[in-house]
Amino acid sequence: MSGIFDAGKQEVPTLAYRYRSVTPVLLPLLVTMLPASAADTDSVERGAELLAPFKRELMTALTDGLADGPVAAIDVCRIRAPEIAAASTDDDVRIGRSSHRLRNPGNVGPEWSKPLLDAYLSDGSDRKPKFVELADDRYGYVEPIGVAPLCLNCHGKTLAPAVAERISELYPDDEATGYELGDFRGIFWVEFASDSVQ
Numbered sequence: 001m002s003g004i005f006d007a008g009k010q011e012v013p014t015l016a017y018r019y020r021s022v023t024p025v026l027l028p029l030l031v032t033m034l035p036a037s038a039a040d041t042d043s044v045e046r047g048a049e050l051l052a053p054f055k056r057e058l059m060t061a062l063t064d065g066l067a068d069g070p071v072a073a074i075d076v077c078r079i080r081a082p083e084i085a086a087a088s089t090d091d092d093v094r095i096g097r098s099s100h101r102l103r104n105p106g107n108v109g110p111e112w113s114k115p116l117l118d119a120y121l122s123d124g125s126d127r128k129p130k131f132v133e134l135a136d137d138r139y140g141y142v143e144p145i146g147v148a149p150l151c152l153n154c155h156g157k158t159l160a161p162a163v164a165e166r167i168s169e170l171y172p173d174d175e176a177t178g179y180e181l182g183d184f185r186g187i188f189w190v191e192f193a194s195d196s197v198q
């Protein structure tokens with residue numbers, strides 16, 4: 001189970017080669033996504049480090065919740081996920097999950113995360129973490145989330161009737177079903193102050 005959220009764990013700061021073929025017009029925008037210095041590498045590592053406990057706790061909560069059946073586990077995603085995110089958040093650090101196909105419209109990511117989300121969507125094989133430098137000495141870090149077998153209970157093509165019913169009750173505008181194993185589901189995002197980087 002523990003590897004499920006680790007889709008983005010690979011050798012972190014090697015994004016440069018991906019953009020070799022982009023047009024010159026886009027390059028200035030993309031350069032900010034390339035960790036160029038040791039400080040940038042530290043920030044990428046810091047992002048991964050800040051995210052790790054959130055992923056771990058979420059996975060544990062989800063796995064425990066599913067032991068009581070998928071309908072009961074819906075509340076884990078609905079109630080526990082925001083609680084776990086809030087517990088990982090303070091003035092220096094904000095953490096969340098987002099997607100191009102949202103279940104909860106409140107899970108829209110911060111503005112800076114949108115081009116990074118789009119980058120994953122335009123290259124389906126890209127599963128590397130990404131990083132941007134933000135204003136006010138802050139950084140943004142994202143990791144892609146892939147669909148694992150247990151996710152299909154609530155995000156798959158065919159849901160158990162009781163699950164489908166509960167989800168449509170709670171999320172009338174749900175866009176987050178119809179996924180297949182291995183699909184790109186969305187992102188984890190972390191925004192943090194540079195002075196929280198050691």
Ligand code: HEC
Nearest residue numbers: 070073074077078097098099102103104107151154176186
């Ligand atoms: C028991 C049902 C259930 C399972 C299993 C489940 N999810 Fe969800 N998922 C939900 C619910 C409910 C929400 C909405 C939570 C909220 O209100 O913030 C959600 C939200 C999300 C979001 C946030 C973006 C959005 O659409 O609102 C992501 C990303 C996500 N799930 C990914 C996954 C992945 C990956 C797995 C498998 C590891 C998984 N989920 C397993 C029910 C489930």
